[in-house]
């Protein structure tokens with residue numbers, strides 16, 4: 001078992017800087033999910049930890065060892081690739097045994113570990129088959145099996161579920177989570193799917209353009225997004241954001257002459273320009289509520305209803321209401337927000353503005 | 358999936374095929390059937406009398422030590438050319454695949470020999486190995502090897518093997534490299550994480566995965582060594598000394614066009630035809646078994 005520490009890690013491909021200083025500490029046995037839009041450098045980060053790319057500057061440690069200059073095989077990691085990367089000419093058994101044979105593990109021990117992995121993953125019947133004779137979900141399991149027989153210090157996953165259909169994805173997500181928790185192996189899991197990230201991770205790292213936006217538990221990231229980017233990236237539909245001004249007492253915001261109370265005074269100048277964020281599910285219909293939504297279209301999803309429209313002249317927002325409601329386009333819907341559900345961001349830096357300490 | 362074009366007029370498809378059919382007929386089917394016919398004839402030296410002798414020409418061939426010698430020379434030559442051509446190209450491709458960095462430069466350099474005409478390639482090597490003025494012959498002399506392929510049959514055979522192999526390496530190299538680069542990068546990376554070094558990866562992963570390419574090239578190279586090396590042999594040794602480098606194809610030419618034994622020569626080309634048909638069959642029969650990568 002081992003912790004993984006990344007310190008001021010930079011990576012450039014030629015003139016293009018892909019990672020711009022990553023600092024991250026992953027605890028022993030923790031499942032850390034790296035979440036971000038496509039192209040933000042998630043895979044590059046993972047491949048640097050695996051040793052498949054060379055570090056431009058910075059340091060990576062696994063356990064107590066600095067691994068910057070170690071070959072992938074000497075880092076005691078196992079990786080599950082997006083396309084599974086199974087060896088097409090080998091049987092399922094040989095795919096799993098390959099890494100052990102290369103390490104000169106005694107034959108009975110290989111047999112024991114492969115059989116054990118096959119049992120855990122339900123691959124017992126398939127050991128003599130070749131990858132092309134397996135379904136997507138089975139290939140995925142073999143790729144998992146190949147990782148666990150190695151009994152590594154760290155599992156690395158690069159979007160391992162994105163080639164599966166939606167139903168299988170939910171199931172495999174659950175299996176991966178259980179397996180990792182049971183083995184107690186440190187895991188780094190890269191994905192661009194926020195649902196996967198929220199359900200799988202002990203903690204999340206939200207990345208954007210080669211930088212870390214926020215590190216935190218899934219709920220923390222949802223409830224206290226550290227930046228406008230995180231606020232917009234996590235949650236579906238995304239958080240409503242609109243400009244406003246901070247009141248003189250710094251405990252209320254002013255929006256088109258209306259005033260919304262905050263939970264307490266915040267750490268910004270009185271009268272400062274702000275961006276206010278509020279999640280669609282946190283707006284509540286309330287007679288005489290301070291925000292009036294002029295509804296212009298409604299999506300009825302069964303379990304809930306999403307009403308889109310505008311407040312004031314130009315601010316577009318949407319509201320998520322539980323169940324099927326009778327709201328229709330053209331309605332005017334008064335809304336209230338619990339003060340603790342309002343998020344404030346600095347419009348220039350995009351960072352969160354917190355309550356005054 | 359089946360791709361089909363439907364023509365309204367029934368004559369049009371035949372009209373469109375006509376040029377190709379005419380070429381095949383005139384330059385292929387017609388001479389081939391002529392050869393088949395001629396292989397059963399015997400002509401007197403002046404071409405005045407011709408006699409139909411059934412398979413006498415073939416019988417005479419297999420009783421002739423010169424012909425069986427030529428069979429042996431062809432076997433040695435072909436396998437040496439095919440084997441060394443494949444082995445060297447495989448090594449070069451593995452290295453080019455491994456470096457990645459200046460790959461384009463290496464590739465360009467390695468493709469050049471293929472653009473050289475066979476006779477030119479032959480002359481090139483002939484100069485270098487010329488017993489009197491050749492640079493390689495001189496170097497060999499320096500290490501105590503007395504090089505004279507004009508006298509030594511073994512050396513002559515070696516020389517044509519080198520020239521023929523050199524010319525084919527580019528072709529093999531291209532196919533091997535393409536085969537290696539079509540292996541998904543993540544497979545190689547997975548093997549690297551699984552503790553396999555470059556040599557082990559090559560033996561356990563890359564080589565098995567490019568085996569369809571290797572098999573294809575084996576057949577192509579055998580066909581090349583059998584049939585396409587006439588120019589090189591003609592330029593370098595003219596089949597000598599003492600028929601040490603007379604392959605089957607070269608013997609067809611010598612017996613037919615120099616010895617003017619048209620019947621015997623035709624019988625030899627019929628045998629060659631059978632060989633090339635067999636190789637083509639093997640090619641089509643087994644080459645379809647491709648390895649799936651996903």
Ligand SMILES: Nc1ncnc2c1ncn2[C@@H]1O[C@H](COP(=O)(O)OP(=O)(O)O)[C@@H](O)[C@H]1O
Pocket residue numbers: 013018036037038039040041042043044045
């Ligand atoms: N080997 C490479 N050479 C050049 N650019 C690369 C290479 N690998 C990745 N990149 C670039 O780095 C950026 C981040 O890539 P990646 O880490 O794969 O993103 P993600 O996994 O988050 O989608 C992309 O813009 C990509 O084009």
Ligand SMILES: [Mg+2]
Pocket residue numbers: 042043044159
């Ligand atoms: Mg990626």
